[in-house]
Amino acid sequence: MTRHLITSAIPYINGIKHLGNLVGSQLPADLYARYQRGRGNEVMFLCATDEHGTPAELAAAKAGKPVAEYCAEMHEVQARIAEGFRLSFDHFGRSSSPQNQKLTQHFAGRLAEAGLIREVSEKQVFSNADGRFLPDRYIEGTCPNCGYDKARGDQCENCTKQLDPTDLIDPRSAISGSTDLEVRETKHLYLCQSKMKDQLEEWIDTREGWPILTTSIAKKWLNDGDGLQDRGITRDLDWGVPVKRGEEDWPGMEGKVFYVWFDAPIEYIAAAQEWVDAGKGTDWERWWRTDKGADDVRYTQFMGKDNVPFHTLSFPATILGSGEPWKLVDYVKSFNYLNYDGGQFSTSQGRGVFMDQALEILPADYWRWWLLSHAPESSDSEFTWENFQASVNKDLADVLGNFVSRVTKFCRSKFGEEVPTGGALGAREAQLIADIAAQVRAYEGHMDAIEVRKAAAALRAAWVLGNEYLQDAAPWSTFKENPEQAAAQIRLALNLIPLYAVLSAPFIPDASAALLEAMGVETDGWPADMETALSRLAPGHAFTVPETLFAKITDDQREDWATRFSGLRD
RNA sequence: GGGCCUGUAGCUCAAUUGGUUAGAGCAGAGCGCUCAUAACGCUUUGGUUGGGGGUUCAAGUCCCUCCGGGCCUACCA
Numbered sequence: 182m183t184r185h186l187i188t189s190a191i192p193y194i195n196g197i198k199h200l201g202n203l204v205g206s207q208l209p210a211d212l213y214a215r216y217q218r219g220r221g222n223e224v225m226f227l228c229a230t231d232e233h234g235t236p237a238e239l240a241a242a243k244a245g246k247p248v249a250e251y252c253a254e255m256h257e258v259q260a261r262i263a264e265g266f267r268l269s270f271d272h273f274g275r276s277s278s279p280q281n282q283k284l285t286q287h288f289a290g291r292l293a294e295a296g297l298i299r300e301v302s303e304k305q306v307f308s309n310a311d312g313r314f315l316p317d318r319y320i321e322g323t324c325p326n327c328g329y330d331k332a333r334g335d336q337c338e339n340c341t342k343q344l345d346p347t348d349l350i351d352p353r354s355a356i357s358g359s360t361d362l363e364v365r366e367t368k369h370l371y372l373c374q375s376k377m378k379d380q381l382e383e384w385i386d387t388r389e390g391w392p393i394l395t396t397s398i399a400k401k402w403l404n405d406g407d408g409l410q411d412r413g414i415t416r417d418l419d420w421g422v423p424v425k426r427g428e429e430d431w432p433g434m435e436g437k438v439f440y441v442w443f444d445a446p447i448e449y450i451a452a453a454q455e456w457v458d459a460g461k462g463t464d465w466e467r468w469w470r471t472d473k474g475a476d477d478v479r480y481t482q483f484m485g486k487d488n489v490p491f492h493t494l495s496f497p498a499t500i501l502g503s504g505e506p507w508k509l510v511d512y513v514k515s516f517n518y519l520n521y522d523g524g525q526f527s528t529s530q531g532r533g534v535f536m537d538q539a540l541e542i543l544p545a546d547y548w549r550w551w552l553l554s555h556a557p558e559s560s561d562s563e564f565t566w567e568n569f570q571a572s573v574n575k576d577l578a579d580v581l582g583n584f585v586s587r588v589t590k591f592c593r594s595k596f597g598e599e600v601p602t603g604g605a606l607g608a609r610e611a612q613l614i615a616d617i618a619a620q621v622r623a624y625e626g627h628m629d630a631i632e633v634r635k636a637a638a639a640l641r642a643a644w645v646l647g648n649e650y651l652q653d654a655a656p657w658s659t660f661k662e663n664p665e666q667a668a669a670q671i672r673l674a675l676n677l678i679p680l681y682a683v684l685s686a687p688f689i690p691d692a693s694a695a696l697l698e699a700m701g702v703e704t705d706g707w708p709a710d711m712e713t714a715l716s717r718l719a720p721g722h723a724f725t726v727p728e729t730l731f732a733k734i735t736d737d738q739r740e741d742w743a744t745r746f747s748g749l750r751d
Numbered sequence: 752g753g754g755c756c757u758g759u760a761g762c763u764c765a766a767u768u769g770g771u772u773a774g775a776g777c778a779g780a781g782c783g784c785u786c787a788u789a790a791c792g793c794u795u796u797g798g799u800u801g802g803g804g805g806u807u808c809a810a811g812u813c814c815c816u817c818c819g820g821g822c823c824u825a826c827c828a
Contacts, residue, residue, distance in 0.1 A: 193828055236827060305826085316826045335826065346826095397755055401823075405754065410825060441828065486756095486822070517756085518822080529827090559764085560757050561821055568763070571777060579790060587787030594786080634764075638776075645791095652784070652792040660786095671786095729788060 183479055184223045186468050186508065187214045188449045190484035190492075191231040191276065194255050195240040197262065199533045200564065201519040201526035204552040205485035209514065209633050211268045212553055213481065215687035216628045218269075220707045225468045227452040228263075229274035230256045233421040234441040235316055239356060248420045252277060265540045266549065267690045272461060274452035276444055281451035282422045285444040289370070289414075290427025291503040297373045300433070301413070305367050306334070306346050310359030314367065314417040315346075319356055322349025368433055370424065371411040372443070374498045378409040381494055381501070384509075390630075392558075394486055395515045399493035412495060414443040446496035450507070472506040481512045481631070489515050514631050517557035521564050522747075534564070534746050542742060546689040547573050547731070553688055554637035566743040570734045577689070581644045581681065582730040585696065587651065588674045589726040595660055596668065602720035604669025613650045613673070617680070618711040620646060624684065640685060647677045675700070675724070676715040680708055692730050699727035 189210035192198050207228060214226035232252045241251035252275070260273050275281075292298050305314045320334035325348050329337055333355070334346035346352060353360045374381075382403050385396060403409050415424055421438025424431050453465035467474035482492050492513055500507045519526060526533035539548050551569050554576070555562050592601065620643040627636035651674060660667035682696035683704060697704060701724050708714035718724070 195828090231828070234828065314826095318827060336824095394756075398823075401754060402825075405824075412825070416826085440826090445828085487828080490823090490825075491828095520821090555763070562763080565762095568777090572763085574788095575777065578788060583788055583790045585787095587790075589787095591786040638764090641776080648791050649793095651786075655784075655786085657784090657786045731788085733788070 182222055183217075184468075184477060185214070185217045185225070186475075186478050186480040187217070187224060187226045188452075188480075188482050189226075189228045190482075190488045191229045191445055191448060192259060193234075193236065194230045194232040194252050194259075195236045196255070196528055197258065197535045197537050199521075199526040199528060199535045200539060200548065200552060201521070201533065202485070202528075203266065203536060203548075204519050204556055205516040206483045206488075207263065207268050208266070208549065208552055209516065209556060209631070210481075210483035211266075211270075212633065212636075212687045213483070213514075213628070213631055214269055215690065219683065219686055219704075220625075224271070225453065225456075226269060226271050227274065227449055227456070228268070228270045228272075229276055229448045229452050230259055231441060231445045231448070232256070232275055232277040233418075233438065233444060234416075235319065235418065238418065238420050249277070262536045262540065266536065266545045269690075272452050272456035272459065274448060274455040276441070276448040276451075278448070278451055278455055280454040280458065281444060281448045284451045284454070285422045285439055285447045286425040287427055288447060288499055288503055289425065289431075289439065289443075290429070291505060292372065292499065293426050295502055295504055297376060297498075297502045298370050298414075299373060299411070300368055301371050302366060302368050304364045305417070306352070306362050307365040308354045308357065308359055309361045309363065310357050311354055314365070315354060315356070315362075317346050319354065320346045320349065320352050320362070321355045322346075322352035325350055367417055369413045369437070370415045370431075370434065372414045372495070372498060372502075373411050374409050374494065375411050377498050377502060378403060381409070381497060384497065384501075385493060388512075391513055392515055394517065395489055395493060395513045398486060398489040398515070402490045402494055409494065412442075414440045416440050442491050442495060443499070446491060447499070469508050470506055471508055475508040478508055479512075480508055480510050481514060482510050483514050484516070486515050486517055489513070512631070517559075517561045519552075519555075519557050519562055519564055522566070522743075538746070542738075543734075544691060546692050547577065547734075549690075550577055550637075550688055553633055554641075556633040558632070558634055566739050570736075570739045573731070574733045576641055576644075577692075577731040578733045580641060580648065581685070581692075584644060584647045584651075585678055585681075585727060585730055588647075588671065588678065589699070589724065591656065592671050592675060593726055595664075596671065598724055598726065600672050600675055600718045600720050600722040600724065601668035604663075604665035604667070604672070606669055606673065607666075609650070609653055610669070610673055613646065614711050614715055616646050617643060617677075617715070621684065621708065621711065628687070637688065640688065643684060644681060647674065647681070650674065672718070672720065673715060676718050679717060680714050683708060695727055695730065700724045 187210055190206040214224050218224045238248050241248035244251055256275055306320055307314050317334035321331055323330045324332035324337040336344055352362055385399050415437045418438050422444045424434040424437045450469050453468050456462050457465045468478060469475055484492055497509060500509055521533035551572055624636060624639040627639055654670040656667040656670040678696055679700050679702050682693040686693035
């Protein structure tokens with residue numbers, strides 16, 4: 182038995198995430214966690230909400246609530262939706278937790294002692310009307326290059342020129358529109374990533390089998406221009422982890438907080454502490470401290486491509502720089518983006534289908550299946566209602582759902598609602614068992630390698646084997662001359678159902694549970710020997726014909742939804 | 752501007768890392784079956800691998816160039 186630590190990139194707090202966010206991190210992480218649990222391995226699957234930073238403050242202000250209250254509410258909203266999608270977190274934490282606060286301050290202290298933090302005095306734009314420093318992209322003005330009047334302080338979206346906020350003509354706050362801006366001197370802490378460049382590069386170079394997407398982004402940041410740059414890890418904000426050096430105050434840093442991308446990954450560790458403090462477990466260090474049992478843990482991270490630099494460079498720099506025996510990630514699985522019907526999903530613009538809306542119109546399994554079987558692994562992929570309808574109807578309703586329906590209903594009409602007795606398995610049955618065994622091995626191989634789309638295809642191929650067998654065996658024919666033979670055939674076919682349920686559970690957990698319940702069995706582990714697995718339902722075992730597993734999506738529904746989700750969310 | 756990824760059948764994707772005749776699913780066509788959610792099975796049509804050039808006994812794969820799509824570029828997270 183191996184032990185798997187699995188984390189999903191933590192979703193930002195300022196609203197409900199869309200399907201593109203879901204498929205890029207939480208959903209494949211859940212697939213892998215469920216699979217490893219299914220294989221009998223010990224799993225710690227952690228996620229959390231990422232709650233600090235300027236956008237959270239602004240979203241709270243817009244909602245007219247104190248930021249702490251806003252975050253607490255939104256955390257509950259996201260947690261509830263995650264349950265709706267059956268995301269099986271062992272703990273869904275909060276980056277604003279006391280545990281994370283303390284741990285973040287601890288890491289900062291260790292890094293400072295190791296000489297990996299330096300203070301930098303810099304000039305930043307302060308808005309008197311807003312009472313806050315403004316991040317570059319929250320400053321708008323006229324582009325000195327092309328004259329575009331809504332250029333942002335970091336870059337002009339019209340001519341793509343890189344800008345400095347002080348370059349802008351007639352600068353104003355993007356928050357309030359105020360032009361009462363001034364440049365102030367402020368001091369910040371920088372993490373000396375540049376000192377760790379060689380160490381990080383050697384580490385990345387020795388990782389094997391990482392996705393191209395992951396390593397190419399990491400290498401780009403390591404070697405682009407002057408190489409890996411030091412990164413500011415503090416901000417002039419109210420909402421965040423107060424800057425401290427371990428438990429000590431940090432002279433000159435009063436009133437400042439750590440930058441979200443410093444404290445957010447640390448929450449992966451803190452979430453395990455929260456898990457203990459919530460009474461769900463007793464020992465988090467055996468997952469995170471290599472001196473306390475975590476050296477045999479396999480740690481896998483899931484994230485969208487925009488998060489790769491933080492997970493391959495900044496967070497490892499934090500861990501390595503601490504000089505303490507924290508567990509480093511073993512495999513970084515990254516995803517491209519999912520587009521929506523010819524354009525991008527957009528949280529800020531409200532474009533696409535959001536997680537809450539998705540659950541309002543269809544059960545989680547439909548979304549899980551489509552999203553995972555079309556996961557954007559090799560390049561960006563696209564959601565269209567036509568493709569969604571066709572895939573779900575064919576794969577879930579026709580191939581799997583109808584298989585279950587035809588087997589159970591045939592049995593009920595000829596033998597009653599119990600597994601029939603008599604007859605013996607022949608050559609065709611031996612062939613089916615061998616084919617299934619081979620298909621399951623292929624499926625396991627893809628799941629072990631976290632090849633999500635390939636795993637989905639292999640699973641579907643296993644479902645197809647059942648339909649092929651029925652066509653060949655034709656129990657409706659053999660029943661006429663040799664009912665005993667038909668009994669043996671249908672007994673084997675019935676036995677495919679709990680097998681499919683166990684294999685399919687990582688993708689479609691609700692349907693799997695419904696199948697097991699209908700067949701009157703509990704999960705009893707991953708199938709090892711296929712002959713044993715396919716004789717689990719003994720003659721005489723009672724079952725019930727399940728309700729329609731997957732109703733088809735009609736053309737009317739598809740058109741209705743395509744229209745409903747064609748515009749922007751308010 | 753720089754860098755990275757990507758372009759394969761009408762659609763969504765493969766191709767053991769340079770090695771037989773480029774494969775699946777869906778859609779289309781034909782046949783079969785009648786247990787089943789008009790479902791299932793079998794057969795089949797369909798490709799100058801974006802264009803052009805090069806290296807090689809051999810190129811979807813490597814190199815150059817052009818065209819298209821996307822992402823990143825460090826203060827959104």
